[in-house]
Every structure is written in structure tokens, then in C-alpha cells.
Amino acid sequence: MKNVLIASFDMEVGGVERSLVSLLNNFDYKSHQVDLMLYSHTGDFMNLIPKYPNLLAELKPYKTFRMTIGQTIKSGKLLLGLARLRAKYEASKTTSGEAGYRQMQYMWKYSLPFLPKLEKKYDIAISYLWPHYFVAEKVQATKKIAWIHTDFSTVDTDRKLDIQIWEKFNHIIAVSEECRNAFIKKYPTLENNVLVMENITSPDLVRSLADEKVNNPMLQDSRFKLITVARLSHAKGIDNAVRALKLLKDKGYQDIVWYVVGYGGDEELIRTMICENDLTDSFILLGKKLNPYPYMKAADLYIQPSRYEGKAVTVTEAQILSKSVIITNYSTARSQVKNGIDGYITELSAKGIAVGIEKLYENFELRNKLANNCKNTDYSNSFELEKLYKTILENRRAYNDKCSSSSL
Known part of the structure; x- marks a missing residue:
């Protein structure tokens, strides 16, 4: 052993x-x-x-890494709290990139002696x-x-x-x-x-979980349904999804609705954007779901609007459920789908996402081709x-x- x-x-x-x-x-x-x-x-x-x-x-010292600095100090871990303060200060010296990555590095570096x-x-x-x-x-x-x-x-x-x-x-x-x-x-x-x-991936498990009974508002929604399963974060591009839906609405596509399963730090920002763009009834945040697969199964299209990915698990899971998928052209996109065969890669922008959705909405044959190719692919690995x-x-x-x- x-x-x-x-x-x-x-x-x-x-x-x-x-x-x-x-x-x-x-x-x-x-x-x-x-x-x-x-x-x-x-x-x-x-x-x-x-x-x-x-x-x-x-x-216990490792558990403090998801606490606030104040909570860490109150829990009796003063030195770890001070290490966190130093990490925050060091990270504040840079303004490039998505906030938090350098701070996490420094948090670990300065905490090491006390772990x-x-x-x-x-x-x-x-x-x-x-x-x-x-x-x-x-x-x-x-x-x-x-x-x-x-x-x-x-x-x-x-x-x-x-x-x-x-x-x-x-x-x-x-x-x-x-x-x-x-x-x-x-x-x-x-x-x-x-x-x-x-x-x-476990295709049999994904398909089995997709048949579970959940309180799913998508089942009573007769509109053309988009679904995204992702954190509400800059990396996942949910803000661009809101902008893309607004572009589609302005072009007259009133029967498209976009559901999002997930949670995250950008939720307040996303909700504000939804209200400002008058999308309250058509861009719907479902929140955290332990089992996202019934929602995927109920959709007409799966969309991954990410700015960057390694390889999105949810895209493969949507393909397992024989869904047509659209992903943005992030740098690793070609490892995720074969463009035009088992998915569609669109420009990484709100406009690009809107163009991709419009194309598959209007082209039933292409949408059906993508879904059938996914259905006939063995995703077990x-x-x-x-x-x-x-x-x-x-x-x-x-x-x-x-x-x-x-x-x-």
C-alpha cells in the first residue's frame, strides 16, 4: 500500500x-x-x-485563512492576524490584475512560521x-x-x-x-x-442527478432558456453575460431568459447591473445549488462566459447532458470544445457572447448537431x-x- x-x-x-x-x-x-x-x-x-x-x-490555524483578520485575532491567533495584515499591506502595493491573488500568496508566506x-x-x-x-x-x-x-x-x-x-x-x-x-x-x-x-468525469452520476426532483422554476418557463453554472466573479464573466443579454433584448429577442446557478463576491454588482439594464425578469440568479444538473437539463443552451479557465468542469457536464454549449474564446478554450462540432466558441466580449447566442438561437440545425455530437460522445475518463x-x-x-x- x-x-x-x-x-x-x-x-x-x-x-x-x-x-x-x-x-x-x-x-x-x-x-x-x-x-x-x-x-x-x-x-x-x-x-x-x-x-x-x-x-x-x-x-485550527489553517481554518483561519477563510476568516477575516478581525475574526482571526479574536479567535486567539494574534500572530496569524498580524501576518494577514502584513500580507494585505504588501498586496496593496500592486494595482494590476484581479485583487486577491498576491494577498493569498503573502498570507501564506508570512503565516508559515506559525503553522x-x-x-x-x-x-x-x-x-x-x-x-x-x-x-x-x-x-x-x-x-x-x-x-x-x-x-x-x-x-x-x-x-x-x-x-x-x-x-x-x-x-x-x-x-x-x-x-x-x-x-x-x-x-x-x-x-x-x-x-x-x-x-x-462520472457521466452516469451526472445523468442520474439530473433526474432528481428539485424546485425548478425553469420547468414552467416557456421562453428560450440559457443556463450558466459558475461563481459570481470577475473570472467567470457574469457581468459580460448581463451585458450580452441586454444587447439581445435591444435587438428584439424578448423570449430569451438567462438563469445562473452560483454564488460569489460579485453578487451585489451583478444584481445592480440586472436592475440598471431592466433585466429583472429575464436574468435570474438561482443562487447556490448542491445539485445543478436538473437546471442544466432544463435549459436550451449552456453558456460559459468566462474570462479565463483551466478546463471548466461544468461545460463537460453540460455536454454529458447533451446540451449545446457556447464558451468564450479564453486561451484554453480549444482544450474544452471542438468548435462547431461539440460546442461553439465565441469572441470573449459581451458582444461576442450575444452574437454566439443569436447564431445558435436562429440556427436549430447547428444547435441540434452540437447536442447530438455530445450525446454520441463518451465523456467517461x-x-x-x-x-x-x-x-x-x-x-x-x-x-x-x-x-x-x-x-x-
């Missing part, structure tokens, strides 16, 4: 967490003893963790969510692996700090080929360390895990060779 650690933050509803659930449900537990380290035992997906991995106890280590030593330690400081600095393992879920060429990070951490990993796993290419464009010295392993097992096996062979040499 090989000892494996998988570390992530929590199990709140999100694409990374959904892919982690699929990974855990398909893992080979006959050959691997798996410990799961979650910094916080919170989130609606906690109940979806299978029984086989051993869920380690929370380490506990894991005592157990592992054959393989997997850091499933950036920033990867915990596995890099606080875990003993013969081999370490870090996951990439996003397009790193588009986010503003402290590159020097990032490289210091990435270099502590034997392998870096990207969720698509284009995700890998974007990563090595930013970090060319790490090219030989980066492998590709797609997110594990648990075989992707063999790539991970191979790295573990190589690690064991190297260890055995080293022991054999030492005994001579």
Missing part, C-alpha cells in the same frame, strides 16, 4: 471541489492508503466525500488547490504533486514567490493541454515538470487516473532502487 495525502481547503460548492469529489470517488483504494487534509471541514460537498479516504482532523506541520511521512503528497504552501512546506513526502485548475497566464501573482513554491514539487498536473501551455508560457523553466491529467498512478509507481521503483543500492 502506498501512502497518499491529498490536501485542499474546504468543500464549498465549486468546480475544483466538484472535480475533487470525482477524483476521490474513482481512486484506487486497494493499492493506496489515502489521507484527505481539508483545512476547514465546511461546505455543502462535505457529504459527498466517499468513505474510503481517511479525513484528517482540522488544524503546524504534519508528522506523518507520505509516499506522495498532492496539493489540489493553489497556493500550494502547505504541501510544499509543512508535509514530508518522497514525491510532491501540485494541481493547476486555471490559466495562470491571466492572473497576477508574485512570480518569484510562485516559482520558489513550484520548484518544491516533482510534478505539476494541469487539467488540460492548453492549461499546461499557458502555465509554461509564464513559467518556462518548469516545462519538464508539467503533466496533463483531465478532471475526472477514469483512465486519466492511470497517469497519477504511474507517477506513484515510478516513485516507489526509485525508492526501491535506492534502498537496493544502499544495501550493496
Whole structure:
């Protein structure tokens, strides 16, 4: 049995967490003893963790990373609170990029002296969510692996700090080929360390969950229904979705309605935009849903209006449900769909999204072609895990060779 650690933050509803659930449900537990380290035992997906991995106890200092600075100090973690204040100050010196990425890096960097280590030593330690400081600095393992879920060429990070951490990993796993290419464009010295392993999908589970009975207003809506499942954030481009729908309404497409399943920090901004554009009855936020698939199933089109992605789990899940999908032309889009075959790639702008929706709305034959091609595609890919097992096996062979040499 090989000892494996998988570390992530929590199990709140999100694409990374959904892919982690699929990974855990398909893992080979006959050959691997798996410990799961979650910094916080919170989130609606906690109940979806299978029984086989051993869920380690929370380490309270790590749980503070999703608290405010004030809450951290009140909880008795004064030094961690001060480290957070320093991180906030350092991040404030830069104004480029989406807020928060550098602050997360600095938060980990300055908190490290006050964070506990894991005592157990592992054959393989997997850091499933950036920033990867915990596995890099606080875990003993013969081999370490870090996951990439996003397009790193588009986010503003402290590159020097990032490289210091990435270099502590034997392998870096990207969720698509284009995700890998974007990563090595930013970090060319790490090219030989980066492998590709797609997110594990479970088509039978997705289709089964799509048939669950939920309180779904889409079923009584006779309009042409669009659906997006995503965080309400700058990265996911929900603001551009609102603008795109406004453009369509202004062109006379009054029978189109856009539903969004998700939550996030941009909710107030999005609601304000909806009101300002007089879209209250046609751009509808459904909020957080543990099971988004019945809503996907009820839609006529799935739209991913993102500014950047690694490889969106929700797009593949929509394809599993035989939906026509439209995605924006973010840099990794070609790894997500075959344009004109099993999806449609449109310009990354509000206008581009509107043009794409209009095209598929008007062209039933194309819409039907995309859906049928998805229906006839096998999206099961648990075989992707063999790539991970191979790295573990190589690690064991190297260890055995080293022991054999030492005994001579």
C-alpha cells in the first residue's frame, strides 16, 4: 500500500471541489492508503466525500485563512492576524490584475512560521488547490504533486514567490493541454515538470442527478432558456453575460431568459447591473445549488462566459447532458470544445457572447448537431487516473532502487 495525502481547503460548492469529489470517488483504494487534509471541514460537498479516504482532523490555524483578520485575532491567533495584515499591506502595493491573488500568496508566506506541520511521512503528497504552501512546506513526502485548475497566464501573482513554491514539487498536473501551455508560457523553466491529467468525469452520476426532483422554476418557463453554472466573479464573466443579454433584448429577442446557478463576491454588482439594464425578469440568479444538473437539463443552451479557465468542469457536464454549449474564446478554450462540432466558441466580449447566442438561437440545425455530437460522445475518463498512478509507481521503483543500492 502506498501512502497518499491529498490536501485542499474546504468543500464549498465549486468546480475544483466538484472535480475533487470525482477524483476521490474513482481512486484506487486497494493499492493506496489515502489521507484527505481539508483545512476547514465546511461546505455543502462535505457529504459527498466517499468513505474510503481517511479525513484528517482540522488544524485550527489553517481554518483561519477563510476568516477575516478581525475574526482571526479574536479567535486567539494574534500572530496569524498580524501576518494577514502584513500580507494585505504588501498586496496593496500592486494595482494590476484581479485583487486577491498576491494577498493569498503573502498570507501564506508570512503565516508559515506559525503553522503546524504534519508528522506523518507520505509516499506522495498532492496539493489540489493553489497556493500550494502547505504541501510544499509543512508535509514530508518522497514525491510532491501540485494541481493547476486555471490559466495562470491571466492572473497576477508574485512570480518569484510562485516559482520558489513550484520548484518544491516533482510534478505539476494541469487539467488540460492548453492549461499546461499557458502555465509554461509564464513559467518556462518548469516545462519538464508539467503533466496533463483531465478532471475526472462520472457521466452516469451526472445523468442520474439530473433526474432528481428539485424546485425548478425553469420547468414552467416557456421562453428560450440559457443556463450558466459558475461563481459570481470577475473570472467567470457574469457581468459580460448581463451585458450580452441586454444587447439581445435591444435587438428584439424578448423570449430569451438567462438563469445562473452560483454564488460569489460579485453578487451585489451583478444584481445592480440586472436592475440598471431592466433585466429583472429575464436574468435570474438561482443562487447556490448542491445539485445543478436538473437546471442544466432544463435549459436550451449552456453558456460559459468566462474570462479565463483551466478546463471548466461544468461545460463537460453540460455536454454529458447533451446540451449545446457556447464558451468564450479564453486561451484554453480549444482544450474544452471542438468548435462547431461539440460546442461553439465565441469572441470573449459581451458582444461576442450575444452574437454566439443569436447564431445558435436562429440556427436549430447547428444547435441540434452540437447536442447530438455530445450525446454520441463518451465523456467517461477514469483512465486519466492511470497517469497519477504511474507517477506513484515510478516513485516507489526509485525508492526501491535506492534502498537496493544502499544495501550493496
